Amino acid sequence: MKTQFLTAGFLVAASVAHAETPVLNVLTYDSFVSEWGPGPAIEKAFEAECGCDLVFTGSGDGAALLARVQMEGAGSQADIVLGLDTNLTAAAAATELFAPHKVEGDFEIPMGWSDPIFVPYDFGWFAFVYDKTKLTNPPKNFTELAASDLKIVIQDPRSSTPGLGLVMWVQDAYGENASEIWMGLKDNILTVTPGWSEAYGLFTNGEADMVLSYTTSPTYHVVAESDDTKAAALFDEGHYMQVEVMGKLAATDQDALADQFLAFMVSDAAQAILPTTNWMYPVRTPAAGLGAGFDATPKPSISLLMKPELAMNRQDWAVEEWRSVLAQ
Structure with missing residues (x-):
């Protein structure tokens, strides 16, 4: 007891x-x-x-x-x-x-x-990641990407920070001409995913030529998988941080x-x-x-980043511009 x-x-x-x-x-x-x-x-x-x-x-x-x-x-x-x-x-x-x-x-x-x-x-910096064994001459800017027949996977800016980062990247780099870039990219976009994981999975499964990710994504493959076949395309316009x-x-x-x-x-x-x-x-x-x-990871020569207040003021209509062009 x-x-x-x-x-x-x-x-x-x-x-x-x-x-x-x-x-x-x-x-x-x-x-x-x-x-x-x-x-x-x-x-x-x-x-x-x-x-x-x-x-x-x-x-x-x-x-x-x-x-x-x-x-x-x-x-x-x-x-x-x-x-x-x-x-x-x-x-x-x-x-x-x-x-x-x-x-x-x-x-x-x-x-x-x-x-x-x-x-x-x-x-980090946003970038489009590709497989070097499949793509030997990656685009050097958004204009070249839009002119190509490459298929890309991006994320929805309404639910994903990389997706929003891409919209702000295009907006910061091209300003009032951003809609023209989106019009050119429309045929390249294979699909828009809710988040990063889904998009990157489609890329690694071979369903897309490029995926919106980060300049450091290839670093993961090198360090964690001893795989040096991935690379980030460095763009002339600079890269959004x-x-x-x-x-x-x-x-x-x-x-x-x-x-x-x-x-x-x-x-x-x-x-x-x-x-x-x-x-x-x-x-x-x-x-x-x-x-x-x-x-060994290459860094962009130009960094782009809007001040938070400016980003807040621009993002609603930048996202709406993105949505309206893709909906056409």
């Missing part, structure tokens, strides 16, 4: 201890939390530091995150949103659902960074823990994980460097 009481006591104590473990909820995109993404390693490393339970929730692609937060409002269960980019930060800030961060220091981003609410954790960011929700009940997570994500421990799991450039180079795969 005494043993039973002792066992019951230990169970109650364990239950109470478990209940008191703080939980930090991070809303992010699906590929971040996949088994090959950075989520599992980030979770293990941060939990070892914080003594907490880090819970990632995947919700589609980056553009879907903002839509979900807007829908849930102050009642969202998330403490952190991770995976927005500069095309979305102005709209996200306008919701007044996010709180200022406390992260200090500079970031190694080509066009600089200053934002009181959102903290960058990685960046994506800076991925994270922000703390103002309604969080884990304010200190959320601040700790934001700081952790730009620490050496997390930045060393991102290059070979998220296949983007870290915003602070890890002490061990990026590795030979990244060192």
